[in-house]
Amino acid sequence: MQYPLSGVYGILIAGWSSNSKYAFLGALRSAAQMVSYEVSIGLILINILLMNGSLQIKHIVDYQEHIWFIFPFLHLFPLFMISALAETNRPPFDLPEAEGELVARL
Amino acid sequence: MPGYNVEYSSAGFALFFIGEYTHIIFMSVFAVILFFGGWQPPNTALERLLIFLSTPSIVYIFDFIFHLEYYIRNYPLIRYFWYWLLLSPYWSLLITFLKIDLILGLTDTLNWNSEKLCFPLMDPKNTNSLMDTIFSLEILPEFVYQVFPLLWFETLLGVALFWFFIFFVQFKFYWFVIRCLAFCFISYILCLKLSDVTLYFFYTYPITKDTYIFNILSDIFIQFIVFFESFIPFLWVAPQKFYMLLSNISFVESFTFINANTIFIIKVNLMIWLFLLARAALPRFRYDQLMRLGWKVFLPLSLFFTLFTATLIFILDAFPPIK
Numbered sequence: 001m002q003y004p005l006s007g008v009y010g011i012l013i014a015g016w017s018s019n020s021k022y023a024f025l026g027a028l029r030s031a032a033q034m035v036s037y038e039v040s041i042g043l044i045l046i047n048i049l050l051m052n053g054s055l056q057i058k059h060i061v062d063y064q065e066h067i068w069f070i071f072p073f074l075h076l077f078p079l080f081m082i083s084a085l086a087e088t089n090r091p092p093f094d095l096p097e098a099e100g101e102l103v104a105r106l
Numbered sequence: 107m108p109g110y111n112v113e114y115s116s117a118g119f120a121l122f123f124i125g126e127y128t129h130i131i132f133m134s135v136f137a138v139i140l141f142f143g144g145w146q147p148p149n150t151a152l153e154r155l156l157i158f159l160s161t162p163s164i165v166y167i168f169d170f171i172f173h174l175e176y177y178i179r180n181y182p183l184i185r186y187f188w189y190w191l192l193l194s195p196y197w198s199l200l201i202t203f204l205k206i207d208l209i210l211g212l213t214d215t216l217n218w219n220s221e222k223l224c225f226p227l228m229d230p231k232n233t234n235s236l237m238d239t240i241f242s243l244e245i246l247p248e249f250v251y252q253v254f255p256l257l258w259f260e261t262l263l264g265v266a267l268f269w270f271f272i273f274f275v276q277f278k279f280y281w282f283v284i285r286c287l288a289f290c291f292i293s294y295i296l297c298l299k300l301s302d303v304t305l306y307f308f309y310t311y312p313i314t315k316d317t318y319i320f321n322i323l324s325d326i327f328i329q330f331i332v333f334f335e336s337f338i339p340f341l342w343v344a345p346q347k348f349y350m351l352l353s354n355i356s357f358v359e360s361f362t363f364i365n366a367n368t369i370f371i372i373k374v375n376l377m378i379w380l381f382l383l384a385r386a387a388l389p390r391f392r393y394d395q396l397m398r399l400g401w402k403v404f405l406p407l408s409l410f411f412t413l414f415t416a417t418l419i420f421i422l423d424a425f426p427p428i429k
Contacts, residue, residue: 036400043408047415048140061144068143077141084133085384092390
């Protein structure tokens with residue numbers, strides 16, 4: 001979970017160091033979006049923790065030897081996938097840097 | 107992401123690009139580990155069906171059929187139909203065989219036990235640390251190798267570093283030297299054609315007549331050296347290995363025969379495809395819609411599901427063992 005958080009710092013520093021108000025505002029919006037969706041990713045992760053009792057990668061994978069978690073957690077996967085899209089600032093969640101629609105210029 | 111080029115120079119812009127795609131790969135790996143069994147082979151019939159339907163070859167074949175139909179219908183409107191016809195079967199079909207051949211070749215080169223279905227670094231019983239280190243290095247370029255045909259030239263800068271590991275690990279020294287020389291040659295062509303670098307892979311873009319033939323030739327050169335194993339006749343090696351696989355077990359079961367790295371990479375490839383499909387298919391949301399979705403829909407939903415899971419485990423008295 002630390003990896004996405006480091007992305008927030010990267011976005012903020014990129015917006016700030018560009019020395020442009022628009023880019024900085026865009027960076028703030030991107031950071032706000034990433035932080036918002038990290039909450040739901042964290043909660044989804046707790047479901048996995050509850051299921052197998054560990055957050056070690058090897059334990060999580062070993063636990064899925066007989067059935068993958070996609071089947072019991074079918075309701076959580078869309079949530080995770082959409083949150084991951086927002087986390088990576090990929091379309092359709094790339095509004096803070098939508099170059100054709102805004103002047104964010106990030 | 108394209109907006110970064112307004113504020114940053116080429117090197118900084120390239121770093122942002124690499125960062126974005128690294129992020130995508132990371133989230134895909136994360137999703138595969140959490141939901142798709144990581145490097146576990148598909149054990150149940152449902153899982154095997156899921157993997158079978160999502161293998162690159164199947165996706166590429168559908169992609170090829172779709173584009174063929176599209177281009178035939180719009181033949182009068184497409185200026186470079188024959189150029190497309192030359193390249194698209196390669197992108198659609200042959201690259202899949204090459205990727206599988208490369209992975210099998212790596213397993214042969216390092217004498218990897220293909221029945222060992224565990225991610226090398228994660229296996230506590232594995233004592234061969236040197237080979238694990240090499241394989242861990244090999245995993246990185248493999249990811250990029252899978253991503254490359256999807257993201258086209260965008261990842262070229264990032265890929266260049268990782269190719270070094272592929273060459274160094276997979277081939278004998280003289281092949282490595284030949285390939286390095288070939289790459290120098292290709293880099294030279296790239297520098298010459300830097301002004302119209304987008305034409306390399308987006309061959310449907312309008313191209314001026316004088317650079318048209320040169321584009322085709324340099325494109326084929328690059329693709330042969332990068333993907334076709336240059337001078338090695340992989341085309342008859344890959345079917346032979348497939349035959350060896352298919353002679354003993356069925357096609358679907360052969361996925362369990364391939365080692366854990368391959369399984370993991372195939373799954374990650376599927377996830378990256380989902381990212382790309384979402385980009386292609388969905389329109390942008392407004393910012394207030396994004397925030398509302400995050401805080402007022404996703405947060406309560408995920409909280410409810412967490413409580414639901416906890417309650418279910420409590421009722422069924424099915425607490426997981428403490429490890």
